[in-house]
Amino acid sequence: MTALTSPLGRLRWTFTDGFTLIGRELGRLRNDPGELIVALIFPAVMVVLFGYVFGSAIQVPGGGDYREYLMPGLFAMVTFSALMGVMTRMAGDASRGVMDRFRSMPMARSAVPFGQTGADLLTGLLMLAIMVAAGLLVGWRPHHGLVPTTQAFLLMIVLRYALSWAGVYVGLAVKNDQIANALVPLFLPFTMLSNAFVPTGGMPGWLRFLADWNPVSALTAATRHLFGNPGAPSANAVWPLAHPVATVLLWSAALLVIFVPLSLRAYSRKGR
């Protein structure tokens, strides 16, 4: 316990405790394969629903296969799900007293936020891998070789990690898993109000403005560009879509700068 008093000891325990919490996440998945099955079915449903049902009526700007156009949008959707996933997990722990148990234990104060975001990264990679497999199955391919493909995946991972910190903060702020669960349905319209599923060109002006500036659109545009999938934004697109990679990196940096300190403070702050 004395190790907690030195900065180096604290850092070590932050990592050790973080790994224990990652192990907790794996244990949950192992004990509850249902969650894994839902995670497997979800992408399949999305690919079929959008790729074949809606896709049959959607014209890709500049031509090209709709399912090639769609997959980067679905990858972006999976990436943004980190926000909701981490939020509900943190709020669940807070409302069930698990958070108080953590706080009353001699643990490093930063271990829980770091552990939770690390654990989400792991489950996120798993979900992304499943979605990629679904994409490959319906004919989606990266066309630009190894380096841009790797860059696209790194971009998704970086943004996911930053989003998971926002999830930690929101989860700690709402503290109540019922409120957190009530927020989850907002996720779908948020991701759909973007270029992920349909081109924004046909939307009314004000809606198009929102969609073009939605970070989901920037991530989708960036990975379409890096994978060489159809639907790259036109030259006169708004700045975030004309520079999608830079936009995603800026979003990631901004989210981390804002939410890492806020989350660490919210976790250490003593409540009622």
Next chain:
Amino acid sequence: MAEPIVIAEGLHKSFGDTHALHGLDLSVPKGTVCGVLGPNGAGKTTAVRILATLSDPDAGHARIAGYDVVRDAAQVRARIGLAGQYAAVDEKLTGRGNLRMFARLSHLSRREAHRRADELLDRFSLMDAADRQVSGYSGGMRRRLDLITSLILRPDVLFLDEPTTGLDPRSRGQIWDSVRELVADGTTVLLTTQYLDEADQLADDIAVIDHGRVIATGTPDELKATIGDRLDVELEDPAALPAAATVLEALAGAEPTTTDDRLTVALPATGLRLADIVRELDRAGVAAADVRLRRPTLDEVFLRLTDQKEPVR
């Protein structure tokens, strides 16, 4: 008396306009069980949260084993266990999985964590359910798991915040047995409860709190003695109620409470003999089916103590 291991002095805590604690003092000798009794909203949980380092007091201070709960929070956390009103465990994990996780988070080595988990499961009769998911546990099993999770580090002081609220009698009995075993090992327990019989069963000392301050302390017997013995009279004929009430009022100097064919009155400490009471009733022509002199229950003490206090703001 052993030296106090939990000391709280003049704790104040407000949430907006609500004064949850209003100068709370508490002292728990090592190796004893202190029962904190109070109606809902009296400040029991707030007090426990401050002592367990989850919340800081606005004023006053508290020490656990000599360590200040605000300044030396890390040292305090290494010496306490907390089991609350919820079963604060991960429902998706197994009982064993939970214990191992919390043991690792308490910085036991992997091997120690596994051994400690098995030891606790075995000792508190959860071994049969060790590899089942907690979501399938009964309410009593969950609380027991919650309780033993707080024992991983063999805490010097264990805080139990309403540990049996909502449990059936058998599960409550099992929790009580576990607490008695811990106390036999030397653990100091601070127990909040709204069940008076729980405090009566477990506590060496009781602190009754209301409106954020302690309004009475003592052993269960001392507290009962403060309001004197009770006299219960059961009548053969309810029609004799007014006559019986007059007799009892004259004897006890207080108006009895009546229900149907029963009367109850507190007796003055001077002590009346049962024979005198029966004779007086007889003289008034009251036929009593039963006349009993008894110690008050803790419930009566509690109601008396908490009733008369006006809210302190």
